[in-house]
Amino acid sequence: MTFFLLTVSLLYALFTLTLWVAWLRIPRVLPQLIETDAKTLPFITVVIPVRNEAEQIGNLLDDLNRQSYQNFEVIVADDSSTDATFSIVQQYAQRASFTLRPLALANEKTASPKKRAITQSIRLAAGDLIVTTDGDCRVGPNWLTTIASFYQQTGARLISGPVTFTTEQGIFDSLQTVEFSSLIGTGACTMSLGFPTMCNGANLCYVKEIFTEVGGFAGVDHLASGDDEFLMHKIAARYPDGVRFLKSEEAIVRTQPHRSLRAFYNQRKRWASKWRAYESYLPSLLAIFVFLSNSVPVVAIVGWLAGFLNGNTALVVIGLKAVPEFLFLRQILVFLQKKMSVRVIPLTQLIYPLYVIFFGLAAQGKGYVWKDRKLS
Incomplete structure (x- = not known):
């Protein structure tokens, strides 16, 4: 023993x-574009799957309105929200400085609502790069510039970005921050070591053509979770050097910590349930x-x-x-x-x-x- x-x-x-x-060996990335001509910059489609995010979605759209990068569009895929989420997005689209496309998804039963939302959004996407985040997230003004810059420098097929929580309000929030940092750090380091294990869909970028090339979520679309990690593994299997972590403070995405034990339990159980399905x-x-x-x-x-x-x-x-x-x-x-x-x-x-x-x-x-x- x-x-x-x-x-x-x-x-x-x-x-x-x-x-x-x-x-310590992963280099930090500065948001400096190699090509600055709009015609040569990658066009980005930001995909935001949402359901009942009326309290938060406006903040994220404001953040996107302040982006230093201009060559992008946003698709908000609303999964049958029962609050005012969709109408808020529709109204915002009329005054946004970027192209904002509200997408109402059919209220039908599916094993993985988020994968369905992302897949349908990508079918409509005009972007060369797909960037996903969540409706309750906040992003900095150089978020997309940093992603585009890193893509130009590396040609990565999939880019995983850092995610943390917004301001903590108590010990429970702080505990979540520490635990979550271990997941982000482990995912980043295993990528740099050549055997990627985890990433987070709240800050993920991949080439649209590669998503189609690897068959999207086919084979894992019966699982509710894993819209991020299963796709990363499929891309890494085909492009072993094509999965990178974006180590830049400018690229940090912040999301809300769970304020209830029930919500925390359901999310962690959802995450933990994925490991049996890894190929x-x-x-x-x-x-x-x-x-x-x-x-x-x-x-x-x-x-x-x-x-x-x-x-x-x-x-x-x-x-x-x-x-x-x-x-x-x-x-x-x-x-x-x-x-x-x-x-x-x-x-x-x-x-x-x-x-x-x-x-x-x-x-x-x-x-x-x-x-x-x-x-x-």
Whole structure:
């Protein structure tokens, strides 16, 4: 037992330190366009799938109205909202400085409403590049300029951008910020190491032709989640060097943290349920490895309290997880302009192992509620 606990802990420490070094080696990107002629700049279609976002969608449209990049259009795909979302978008389209195209989706049953919204939007899109975000997000004025600049510099087929939360209002929000930063950082670093594992559809860009080339969401359209990661894996399988992370403060997208435990539970269960559907073994292997690595400290503490594990061994197991993790998370949080959340890392580390075990088991059950709909 002691050998197993120490081995898993050491492997996790090495893994986390590898991510930390990989993060430090990812170059920062400045929003500087190579070509500035509108005729040669990539035309971007921003796709925003929404449902019941009347309170937030206006803020995002205002942000898009202030973009320094001008060569873009926006499609807001409304999935049968029961509030005023669609009418707000229609009214905004009359005064927007950019082309805004409201798209009303049919109120029909589908296994994956978001994939359907994105697919139908892309059919109408005039852009060379597709950029997706969510209706409750906020973006900076150089968001699209930075994406276009990075595309010009790299020719990447898929670009994953950084995502964090808006201003935290309490400890629950701060805990979410730290946890979310670990996902963003891990996704960025595994991309830079050549085996992409995760990304976030709130800040994602891909070449429209490539979406069609890999068959879009075909093969995974029966799954409610994964409009971002499954597509990334399909593109990475065909273009191993074509998936990149955009490390730029100008490209950070901010979204709302969950203010209710129910909403938080349903989202995390939705995320955790994806790992069984991965065709590539690496994301599934990583999910299992993370589950084991977070279970080990719990087992070590229980073993110490029960008297069958030496206290020093338990401390080593905990230290091998906590110290490298702190170094890594601190770097990500500073980049995401969340320095105040650094102080919450120890508390997150205390809670996170129980959280991972809980959602790892919860994901084995089917069904969750998302956007007032029961999905499987």
